[in-house]
Amino acid sequence: MVGGFSECELVQMAVRNKFGGDRKIIIPDESGLAVLKGAVLFGHQKKKITKRILKKTYGIQSWPEWDPDIHPETKKIRMGGTDRCKDVFFKFASINDKAEDGHTSSQIFQALNPNEKTLECAIYTSTDPNPRYVTDPTCQRLGNLIVDLPKLKEGETLEIEETLVFGGTELLFRAKNLKTGRVFETQLDF
Structure with missing residues (x-):
């Protein structure tokens, strides 16, 4: 046990009662300082942590063509003359994946509504x-990114590349307009 509350005998007893049994509970000296010391070491030596095991699944909302064999009728929506399934979780990385510092995962999507001036790209996590x-x-919404869209001509399509970049304690979410090259970014804490 580490952290400030690990020094409290009441907490120690509750943990032993709940998890003890055949498990040994270890409480190191200065356990209240362990988290602080770890944070200071990480601040001075960021490259010490090179891989992270993801605690959640990461993805975005997508709108694939509606398939009656896969998607429920309640998710069916008509967009641009095509039946689509709303709210589909498009997975970028899965729970328990090992993500190295700087690991990227990208996918190209089309902006589906040519009349929109902006596109909201939301990132979600799931257990x-x-x-x-x-x-x-x-699922839980982690954050979103607003992408400005240029005016499109009738029948013209626009592709947006959405990318997740896994870093030390942050997640970078990037959307790139492949027509203009313009990049939009936001950083989210793990």
């Missing part, structure tokens, strides 16, 4: 390794 929809109870 499920394979969530189906961003509305599932295991």
Whole structure:
């Protein structure tokens, strides 16, 4: 046990009662300072942590063509003359994946509504390794990124490359307009 509360005998007793049994509970000297010392060491030597095991699944909302064999009728929506399935979780990285510092995962999507002036790109996390929809109870919106869209001519398509970059204690979410090359970014803490 580490952290400030680990020095409290009441907490120690509760942990032993809950998890003790056949497990040994270890409380090192100065356990209250362990987290602080770790944070200071990380601040001075950022390259000490080179890989991270992801605690959650990361993805974005997508709108694939609606397939009656896969998608429920309640998720069916008509966009630009095509039936689409709303709220589909498009997975970038899964729970328990090992992500090295700087690991990137990208996918190219089309802006589906030519009349929109902006596109909201939302990133979601889930405690499920394979969530189906961003509305599932295991999913939570982590953040979003607003991308300015240029005026499109009738029939013209626009592709947006969405990228997640896993770093030490942060997640960089990037969206690039492949027509203009303009890049939009936001950083999110793990």
